[in-house]
Amino acid sequence: MNRRRAVWAYIPVIAGALFFLLPLFWMxxxxxKSYDEVFAFPPIWWPPHPHWSNYRELVxxxxxxxxxxxxxxxxxxxxxGYMVSSSIxxxxxxxxxxxxKKALFTVLLVTLMLPPQVxxxxxxxxxxxLGWVGTFLPLIIPPFFGGAFAIFLLKQFFDTVPKEFSxxxxxxxxxEWTIFxxxxxxxxxxxxxxxxxxxxxxxxxxxLNPLIYLNDDRMYTLSIGLQQLSTAxxxxxxxxxxxxxxxxxxxxxxxxxxxxxxxxxxxxxGIKA
Amino acid sequence: MRIKAENWKGFLFLSPWLIGLLVxxxxxxxxxxxxSFTYYNGISSPEWTGLGNYVQLFRDPLFTKAIYNTIYxxxxxxxxxxxxxxxxALLLNTRIRFRGVFRAVYFLPSIxxxxxxxxxWKWFLNPEFGxxxxxxxxxxxxxxxxxxxxxxxKPALILTGxxxxxxxMVIYLAGLQNIPGELYEAAMLDGAGRFASFFRITLPMLSPxxxxxxxxxxxxxxxxxxxxxxxxxxxxxxxxxxxxxxIYRNAFQFYKMGYASAMAWILLLLTAIAVLLVFxxxxxxxxxxxxx
Numbered sequence: 113m114n115r116r117r118a119v120w121a122y123i124p125v126i127a128g129a130l131f132f133l134l135p136l137f138w139m140x141x142x143x144x145k146s147y148d149e150v151f152a153f154p155p156i157w158w159p160p161h162p163h164w165s166n167y168r169e170l171v172x173x174x175x176x177x178x179x180x181x182x183x184x185x186x187x188x189x190x191x192x193g194y195m196v197s198s199s200i201x202x203x204x205x206x207x208x209x210x211x212x213k214k215a216l217f218t219v220l221l222v223t224l225m226l227p228p229q230v231x232x233x234x235x236x237x238x239x240x241x242l243g244w245v246g247t248f249l250p251l252i253i254p255p256f257f258g259g260a261f262a263i264f265l266l267k268q269f270f271d272t273v274p275k276e277f278s279x280x281x282x283x284x285x286x287x288e289w290t291i292f293x294x295x296x297x298x299x300x301x302x303x304x305x306x307x308x309x310x311x312x313x314x315x316x317x318x319x320l321n322p323l324i325y326l327n328d329d330r331m332y333t334l335s336i337g338l339q340q341l342s343t344a345x346x347x348x349x350x351x352x353x354x355x356x357x358x359x360x361x362x363x364x365x366x367x368x369x370x371x372x373x374x375x376x377x378x379x380x381x382g383i384k385a
Numbered sequence: 386m387r388i389k390a391e392n393w394k395g396f397l398f399l400s401p402w403l404i405g406l407l408v409x410x411x412x413x414x415x416x417x418x419x420x421s422f423t424y425y426n427g428i429s430s431p432e433w434t435g436l437g438n439y440v441q442l443f444r445d446p447l448f449t450k451a452i453y454n455t456i457y458x459x460x461x462x463x464x465x466x467x468x469x470x471x472x473x474a475l476l477l478n479t480r481i482r483f484r485g486v487f488r489a490v491y492f493l494p495s496i497x498x499x500x501x502x503x504x505x506w507k508w509f510l511n512p513e514f515g516x517x518x519x520x521x522x523x524x525x526x527x528x529x530x531x532x533x534x535x536x537x538x539k540p541a542l543i544l545t546g547x548x549x550x551x552x553x554m555v556i557y558l559a560g561l562q563n564i565p566g567e568l569y570e571a572a573m574l575d576g577a578g579r580f581a582s583f584f585r586i587t588l589p590m591l592s593p594x595x596x597x598x599x600x601x602x603x604x605x606x607x608x609x610x611x612x613x614x615x616x617x618x619x620x621x622x623x624x625x626x627x628x629x630x631x632i633y634r635n636a637f638q639f640y641k642m643g644y645a646s647a648m649a650w651i652l653l654l655l656t657a658i659a660v661l662l663v664f665x666x667x668x669x670x671x672x673x674x675x676x677x
Contacts, residue, residue: 134516135505207395213395237642256401257406288398324637356505
């Protein structure tokens, strides 16, 4: 709106940047402190001799390697499940003329809004009866039945694929599955990237589901592991902050690499990270 | 276009989701509604109690407390968060140097995993060893006990929430960029100042986006769980015992599945009412009202 550079804006912009950055800096600085430095008064902003050993202790003294591997496993399987099933369903919604399709798609959008608390209890009882509580199964099996957000995102993208492509392929004798795998999937890489990015972050950082379903320390994901550590060792702030940074790092790297995809996804889905 | 014989193929493609919808959504919704009228510990068979759970809920002081805390956090937290996100979006939309960097910095906290955010702020707000109170004391301001003081625990949670406003902020930024520049030029020719154009152009043009963000804010705020579970676990003195936390305790710590199901259904009802109220409010104030 203003064609000149807004000089006045720098003061609030920088103040805001400090508000957003200082806690992150504090997290990093704490992760490098000794116990004495953590509980020093007045607080020390930057330790004179950074204790990188705090990060080593995550692996040598705490089961962080285990937590990380568990999280990688759950995230990888969840990601595969969601992407495969959601793309198939999205193709079904986009390509076929099915009676009641509009109503079904509305149902899909409504499920996005449903508070998890409403379905959580019967789901738990169901998984308990199946003997799945205490295993990874309640976390990794439901994704194979599709996710509303990914289906929505992919369907919107599939709708933009020109019909001429599939008509031409049909004349050449291609069936629907071939059209899906040979035309729709290769053309929709950006939509797959966006959906995968968000599913990765949700699963990597998920707390409620692992909290309900995992009860064995050896199966904890990073989020539960960190939370449990914070209640077991209330003063282990250097390790807690080091663990938090380790957990944040993959998400941060993805954000730096795929910032545009990120922002686009937020605008399309209007969903929180 | 396509003949009916191909319908089954379409349903075949939809079938993973349809099965999931039945097993993981439709059945649980019905089941939790039925459970809400029973006494049920999740293992032995449910006992019918009629409206027993609902009657008991309204006599449960923790239930009333949880509703109060949840509505407090929504009613105070959402407006503050929205005002700050709009202001941040406005700032990041001005022509400043390193704008891309600033945008990334403002957005960054919202991608930090929830548990990490919660632990970080718990430590940042530590009244003795955290940096915030030292800073406040240097300015001669009072240094509250934050998470250990029942009067300050809720404001502390709101502050933590403001740190992660990246998602509404990005949506506001997109909304600002969609406002045609001609509107401001025409207003300037008519002699409108900065404030007049903000209140007469920016805010009305932004009102659909505000509505969207407020609705999303209400939904997430009513379900708020993880940050609070990690930071305070409802304390001190139940001052941050929010609704979702009480559901979790009843269901998974006390195994009162019927009671917790009744709570879940009241949550659904409360969310629906709150969203309707937001729509009503915006119907009066929003785009069309201001454009007359």
